Amino acid sequence: SAVISQKPSRDICQRGTSLTIQCQVDSQVTMMFWYRQQPGQSLTLIATANQGSEATYESGFVIDKFPISRPNLTFSTLTVSNMSPEDSSIYLCSVDNYSGQGSYGYTFGSGTRLTVV
Amino acid sequence: KQEVTQIPAALSVPEGENLVLNCSFTDSAIYNLQWFRQDPGKGLTSLLLIQSSQREQTSGRLNASLDKSSGRSTLYIAASQPGDSATYLCAVLSDTGRRALTFGSGTRLQVQP
Numbered sequence: 739s740a741v742i743s744q745k746p747s748r749d750i751c752q753r754g755t756s757l758t759i760q761c762q763v764d765s766q767v768t769m770m771f772w773y774r775q776q777p778g779q780s781l782t783l784i785a786t787a788n789q790g791s792e793a794t795y796e797s798g799f800v801i802d803k804f805p806i807s808r809p810n811l812t813f814s815t816l817t818v819s820n821m822s823p824e825d826s827s828i829y830l831c832s833v834d835n836y837s838g839q840g841s842y843g844y845t846f847g848s849g850t851r852l853t854v855v
Numbered sequence: 856k857q858e859v860t861q862i863p864a865a866l867s868v869p870e871g872e873n874l875v876l877n878c879s880f881t882d883s884a885i886y887n888l889q890w891f892r893q894d895p896g897k898g899l900t901s902l903l904l905i906q907s908s909q910r911e912q913t914s915g916r917l918n919a920s921l922d923k924s925s926g927r928s929t930l931y932i933a934a935s936q937p938g939d940s941a942t943y944l945c946a947v948l949s950d951t952g953r954r955a956l957t958f959g960s961g962t963r964l965q966v967q968p
Contacts, residue, residue: 744898
Protein backbone atom coordinates (compact mmCIF):
# COMPACT_ATOMS: atom_id res chain seq x y z
CA SER A 739 0.00 0.00 0.00
CA ALA A 740 1.04 3.60 -0.59
CA VAL A 741 2.52 5.58 2.28
CA ILE A 742 1.50 9.22 2.68
CA SER A 743 3.42 11.92 4.50
CA GLN A 744 1.13 14.80 5.52
CA LYS A 745 2.30 18.14 6.91
CA PRO A 746 1.75 19.96 9.18
CA SER A 747 0.32 17.59 11.77
CA ARG A 748 -1.36 20.45 13.58
CA ASP A 749 -1.52 24.22 13.59
CA ILE A 750 -3.23 27.07 15.38
CA CYS A 751 -4.02 29.95 13.03
CA GLN A 752 -5.49 33.42 13.27
CA ARG A 753 -8.78 34.09 11.56
CA GLY A 754 -8.45 35.66 8.14
CA THR A 755 -5.18 33.89 7.35
CA SER A 756 -4.54 30.87 5.10
CA LEU A 757 -2.89 27.52 5.72
CA THR A 758 -1.46 25.15 3.11
CA ILE A 759 -1.43 21.43 3.85
CA GLN A 760 0.91 19.15 1.95
CA CYS A 761 0.68 15.45 1.12
CA GLN A 762 3.55 13.47 -0.37
CA VAL A 763 2.95 9.90 -1.59
CA ASP A 764 5.72 7.33 -1.95
CA SER A 765 4.35 6.10 -5.29
CA GLN A 766 2.61 7.57 -8.31
CA VAL A 767 -1.16 7.76 -8.00
CA THR A 768 -3.75 9.04 -10.43
CA MET A 769 -6.23 10.49 -7.97
CA MET A 770 -5.85 12.07 -4.57
CA PHE A 771 -8.73 12.90 -2.26
CA TRP A 772 -9.08 15.60 0.37
CA TYR A 773 -11.45 15.16 3.32
CA ARG A 774 -12.57 17.31 6.22
CA GLN A 775 -13.57 15.94 9.62
CA GLN A 776 -15.32 18.47 11.80
CA PRO A 777 -15.25 17.93 15.58
CA GLY A 778 -17.23 14.85 16.54
CA GLN A 779 -18.23 14.17 12.93
CA SER A 780 -17.30 11.68 10.26
CA LEU A 781 -15.30 12.41 7.12
CA THR A 782 -16.69 14.59 4.35
CA LEU A 783 -15.09 14.68 0.91
CA ILE A 784 -13.89 18.14 -0.12
CA ALA A 785 -12.51 17.43 -3.57
CA THR A 786 -10.82 14.94 -5.86
CA ALA A 787 -7.49 16.02 -7.39
CA ASN A 788 -6.14 14.64 -10.65
CA GLN A 789 -2.72 15.51 -11.94
CA GLY A 790 -2.82 18.00 -14.78
CA SER A 791 -6.44 19.06 -14.39
CA GLU A 792 -8.63 21.15 -12.12
CA ALA A 793 -9.81 19.50 -8.93
CA THR A 794 -13.44 18.37 -8.74
CA TYR A 795 -15.21 19.85 -5.72
CA GLU A 796 -18.13 18.38 -3.80
CA SER A 797 -21.29 20.32 -3.12
CA GLY A 798 -20.67 22.95 -0.48
CA PHE A 799 -16.96 23.35 -1.20
CA VAL A 800 -15.53 25.95 -3.59
CA ILE A 801 -12.15 26.50 -5.16
CA ASP A 802 -11.75 30.03 -3.79
CA LYS A 803 -11.99 28.71 -0.23
CA PHE A 804 -10.09 25.43 -0.73
CA PRO A 805 -7.67 25.78 -3.66
CA ILE A 806 -5.88 22.56 -4.50
CA SER A 807 -2.68 21.97 -6.44
CA ARG A 808 -1.58 18.69 -8.00
CA PRO A 809 1.71 19.39 -9.77
CA ASN A 810 2.71 15.73 -10.22
CA LEU A 811 1.59 12.18 -9.50
CA THR A 812 3.09 12.04 -5.98
CA PHE A 813 2.20 15.39 -4.43
CA SER A 814 -0.77 17.60 -3.65
CA THR A 815 -1.59 20.61 -1.50
CA LEU A 816 -4.83 21.90 -0.02
CA THR A 817 -5.08 25.51 1.10
CA VAL A 818 -7.70 26.65 3.59
CA SER A 819 -8.19 30.32 2.76
CA ASN A 820 -9.48 33.26 4.77
CA MET A 821 -10.00 31.02 7.77
CA SER A 822 -12.73 31.37 10.37
CA PRO A 823 -13.29 29.36 13.57
CA GLU A 824 -15.77 27.21 11.63
CA ASP A 825 -12.83 25.85 9.62
CA SER A 826 -11.40 24.21 12.74
CA SER A 827 -11.28 20.54 11.73
CA ILE A 828 -9.01 17.67 10.89
CA TYR A 829 -8.05 17.67 7.22
CA LEU A 830 -6.93 14.42 5.61
CA CYS A 831 -5.61 13.37 2.23
CA SER A 832 -6.14 9.92 0.79
CA VAL A 833 -5.19 7.76 -2.16
CA ASP A 834 -6.65 4.63 -3.70
CA ASN A 835 -4.26 1.68 -3.81
CA TYR A 836 -5.42 0.92 -7.31
CA SER A 837 -3.89 -1.45 -9.80
CA GLY A 838 -5.04 -2.76 -13.13
CA GLN A 839 -7.00 -5.41 -11.26
CA GLY A 840 -8.97 -2.91 -9.20
CA SER A 841 -8.97 -1.13 -5.87
CA TYR A 842 -7.03 -2.53 -2.96
CA GLY A 843 -8.34 -0.08 -0.43
CA TYR A 844 -7.53 3.47 0.52
CA THR A 845 -4.64 4.87 2.51
CA PHE A 846 -4.88 8.07 4.51
CA GLY A 847 -2.38 10.63 5.66
CA SER A 848 -1.92 11.20 9.38
CA GLY A 849 -4.15 14.27 9.28
CA THR A 850 -3.75 17.97 9.96
CA ARG A 851 -5.50 19.22 13.07
CA LEU A 852 -6.39 22.87 12.44
CA THR A 853 -7.60 25.25 15.11
CA VAL A 854 -8.64 28.76 14.07
CA VAL A 855 -8.72 31.40 16.79
CA LYS B 856 -26.98 8.49 -3.08
CA GLN B 857 -25.10 6.04 -0.89
CA GLU B 858 -25.62 6.40 2.86
CA VAL B 859 -23.69 4.51 5.51
CA THR B 860 -24.91 4.05 9.08
CA GLN B 861 -23.00 2.65 12.03
CA ILE B 862 -24.50 1.27 15.22
CA PRO B 863 -23.86 1.76 18.09
CA ALA B 864 -22.50 5.30 18.11
CA ALA B 865 -20.58 4.57 21.29
CA LEU B 866 -19.71 1.47 23.26
CA SER B 867 -18.01 0.92 26.61
CA VAL B 868 -16.99 -2.61 27.62
CA PRO B 869 -14.72 -4.26 30.18
CA GLU B 870 -11.48 -5.75 28.99
CA GLY B 871 -11.72 -9.26 27.59
CA GLU B 872 -15.20 -9.00 26.10
CA ASN B 873 -15.98 -10.00 22.53
CA LEU B 874 -17.87 -7.29 20.68
CA VAL B 875 -19.60 -6.57 17.40
CA LEU B 876 -19.77 -3.28 15.54
CA ASN B 877 -22.40 -2.86 12.85
CA CYS B 878 -22.38 -1.03 9.53
CA SER B 879 -25.20 -0.76 7.00
CA PHE B 880 -25.35 0.85 3.57
CA THR B 881 -28.28 1.77 1.39
CA ASP B 882 -26.98 0.92 -2.10
CA SER B 883 -25.73 -2.65 -2.52
CA ALA B 884 -23.82 -1.75 -5.70
CA ILE B 885 -20.48 -1.54 -3.94
CA TYR B 886 -16.97 -2.34 -5.09
CA ASN B 887 -15.58 -2.96 -1.62
CA LEU B 888 -15.96 -2.05 2.03
CA GLN B 889 -13.17 -0.97 4.34
CA TRP B 890 -12.95 -0.74 8.13
CA PHE B 891 -10.69 1.90 9.67
CA ARG B 892 -9.51 2.79 13.13
CA GLN B 893 -9.00 6.40 14.21
CA ASP B 894 -7.31 7.47 17.41
CA PRO B 895 -8.29 10.91 18.79
CA GLY B 896 -7.04 13.76 16.62
CA LYS B 897 -5.22 11.38 14.28
CA GLY B 898 -5.51 9.98 10.78
CA LEU B 899 -7.10 6.70 9.72
CA THR B 900 -5.50 3.27 9.91
CA SER B 901 -6.91 0.60 7.62
CA LEU B 902 -7.94 -2.56 9.46
CA LEU B 903 -9.68 -4.75 6.91
CA LEU B 904 -10.78 -4.54 3.29
CA ILE B 905 -13.55 -6.76 1.94
CA GLN B 906 -14.09 -6.92 -1.82
CA SER B 907 -17.69 -7.22 -2.99
CA SER B 908 -17.15 -10.86 -3.99
CA GLN B 909 -15.92 -11.82 -0.51
CA ARG B 910 -17.90 -12.77 2.59
CA GLU B 911 -15.33 -12.07 5.28
CA GLN B 912 -11.77 -11.09 6.11
CA THR B 913 -9.72 -11.80 9.22
CA SER B 914 -6.70 -10.13 10.76
CA GLY B 915 -5.58 -11.26 14.20
CA ARG B 916 -8.42 -10.65 16.67
CA LEU B 917 -10.48 -8.84 14.04
CA ASN B 918 -13.01 -10.40 11.72
CA ALA B 919 -15.17 -8.47 9.27
CA SER B 920 -18.10 -9.93 7.39
CA LEU B 921 -20.02 -8.59 4.42
CA ASP B 922 -23.57 -9.34 3.30
CA LYS B 923 -23.77 -7.26 0.17
CA SER B 924 -27.35 -8.13 -0.75
CA SER B 925 -28.70 -6.97 2.60
CA GLY B 926 -26.35 -3.99 2.81
CA ARG B 927 -24.64 -4.99 6.03
CA SER B 928 -21.17 -5.51 7.44
CA THR B 929 -20.02 -6.39 10.94
CA LEU B 930 -16.65 -5.99 12.62
CA TYR B 931 -16.03 -8.57 15.33
CA ILE B 932 -13.32 -7.86 17.91
CA ALA B 933 -12.31 -10.81 20.05
CA ALA B 934 -10.93 -10.52 23.57
CA SER B 935 -10.96 -6.72 23.61
CA GLN B 936 -8.05 -4.83 25.14
CA PRO B 937 -7.67 -1.24 26.41
CA GLY B 938 -5.46 -0.57 23.37
CA ASP B 939 -8.48 -1.22 21.16
CA SER B 940 -10.06 2.00 22.44
CA ALA B 941 -10.60 4.22 19.39
CA THR B 942 -13.24 5.23 16.87
CA TYR B 943 -14.01 2.61 14.24
CA LEU B 944 -15.18 3.82 10.83
CA CYS B 945 -16.82 1.86 8.06
CA ALA B 946 -16.47 3.13 4.48
CA VAL B 947 -17.82 1.86 1.17
CA LEU B 948 -16.57 2.33 -2.36
CA SER B 949 -19.60 2.39 -4.61
CA ASP B 950 -19.58 0.60 -7.94
CA THR B 951 -20.78 3.70 -9.77
CA GLY B 952 -17.51 5.07 -11.08
CA ARG B 953 -17.24 7.54 -8.23
CA ARG B 954 -13.84 6.81 -6.79
CA ALA B 955 -14.28 8.39 -3.35
CA LEU B 956 -15.31 6.55 -0.20
CA THR B 957 -18.56 7.14 1.65
CA PHE B 958 -18.10 6.99 5.42
CA GLY B 959 -20.33 6.08 8.31
CA SER B 960 -20.38 8.25 11.40
CA GLY B 961 -18.29 5.80 13.39
CA THR B 962 -18.48 3.81 16.62
CA ARG B 963 -16.50 5.21 19.54
CA LEU B 964 -15.18 2.27 21.57
CA GLN B 965 -13.86 2.44 25.12
CA VAL B 966 -12.38 -0.72 26.62
CA GLN B 967 -11.98 -0.45 30.36
CA PRO B 968 -9.10 -2.23 32.12
